[in-house]
Amino acid sequence: MSAVFAAPSRMRNPARGFTLIELMISLTIGLVILAAALSTFSTSSRSSQLSQAETQLNEDGILALNLIQQQLKQAGYSQQLIPGSGATVMGNFAGSAVRGCDGAFTDAAAAFDKLSCTGKGSDAIAIRYEATTDNTMPTGTDTKLATNCLGNGINALTASQVSPPPTPAPGAPPPGNYALADNRYLVTDASTAPMLSCRGMEKRDAVNAIGTPQPLLANVESMRILYGVANRPSIELAATYDPQRHQIVKYLDAAGVDAQVSSGVLADLAEDRWGRVLSVRMCLQMRSDRPVRDVPAGGFAYKRCDNTDHTGTDGYLRRTFTTTVLLRNRMITP
Incomplete structure (x- = not known):
């Protein structure tokens, strides 16, 4: 008896490709996912760029304030150490x-x-x-000279201005010439490449002269200053507190200081007026290092140093930084 073999049956689920409709649905889903990913990346990138710009702006503003604060804290400084006594007195400026x-x-x-x-x-x-050489940073070439705001050496050529000069200890040399720091701070190139610059007294061979301006810090757009004044001038550190000389009675802009009526203390009217300044209130308007992409509708809002609201449409972030510094070499507490 011979065996009978049945023919193999046809597979019920034969392998086959995607239909056109399935392919279109897959592509659509993929494009939706890709668009969502790109949108998330773009938002994250924009947020990261904005955060970086804000961080840099804050760092620049704090650095600029600290730089000028350090100079203002030294304003009016003059001190002479009497050898052997440990005591200090106003010696020169x-x-x-x-x-x-x-x-x-x-x-x-x-x-x-x-x-x-x-x-x-x-x-x-x-x-x-x-x-x-203690309150300034000596340069590499003039290690024995005091320096200005740019690190350039200053010759010790200014005669003691204190009248009468302090009496030195027995055997100590009399007060001699000293190096006068005269540093001028200003904002340059405000409309194109704004920056805080300085020019200061520096040596020119055997003499001193105000040097050329050099940039200190970029992205400083504006500087506004008010001055805290007393009723009478205090042009050197005093031994005792006098409310007429050491109490701030109001804040004025520079024109207001110049317009004060003479107190009758000093014959030099400019010295009489500016000798009353005991503190400086400073505001710096800073700008981001570069514009931010995708500026929101209406631009970036900010306040200027006069406390007015403004909006920048050029893509730059802006912020103001304010500080008040007491001239500790003029101020005496009660």
């Missing part, structure tokens, strides 16, 4: 510690007592104090 302008200096290289103002643009300020 006496006079106005600061002098400012509402707007730029007409000639920022002029002598301190000849500085005048344009009344336009950002404010400017000149800061003076006795410079030593």
Whole structure:
């Protein structure tokens, strides 16, 4: 008897490709997922860029304030150590510690007592104090010289201004010439590449002269300054507290300081007025290093130093930073 073999039956689920409809549905789903991923990436990238710009803006603003604060804290400084006693007295510098302008200096290289103002643009300020190798950073080539705001050496050529000069200890040398720091801070290139610049007294062979301006910090768009004044001038550190000389009674802009009526204490009217300044209130308007992409409708809102609201449409972030610094070499507490 022969065996009978049955023919194999046809497979019920034969292998086959995607239909056109299935392929279109798959592509659509894939495109939706890709679009969502790209949108998430774009939002995250924009947020990251904005966060980076804000962080850099804050760091620049704090750095700029700290830089000027350090100079203002030294304004009016002058000290002489009496050898062997450990005591200190005012030894050399006496006079106005600061002098400012509402707007730029007409000639920022002029002598301190000849500085005048344009009344336009950002404010400017000149800061003076006795410079030593202890309160300034000596340069590599002039390690024995005090330096200005740019690190350039200053010759010790200014005669003691204190009248009468302090009496030295027995056997100690009399007060001699000293290095006078006279640093002028101003905002340059405000409309194109804004930055905080400085020019200061520096050595020119055997003499001193105000040097050329050099940038200190970029992205400073504007500087506004108010001055806390007393009723009478205090042009050097005193031994006792006097409310007429050491109590701030009001804050004025530079024009307001210049407009004060003489107190009758000093014959030099400019010294009488600016010798009353005991504190400086400073506001810096900072700009981000570069514009941010995809500026929101209406731009970025910010407040200026005069506390008015403004909106920038150029893509740059802006923020103001404010500080008040007491001139500790003029201020005496009760």
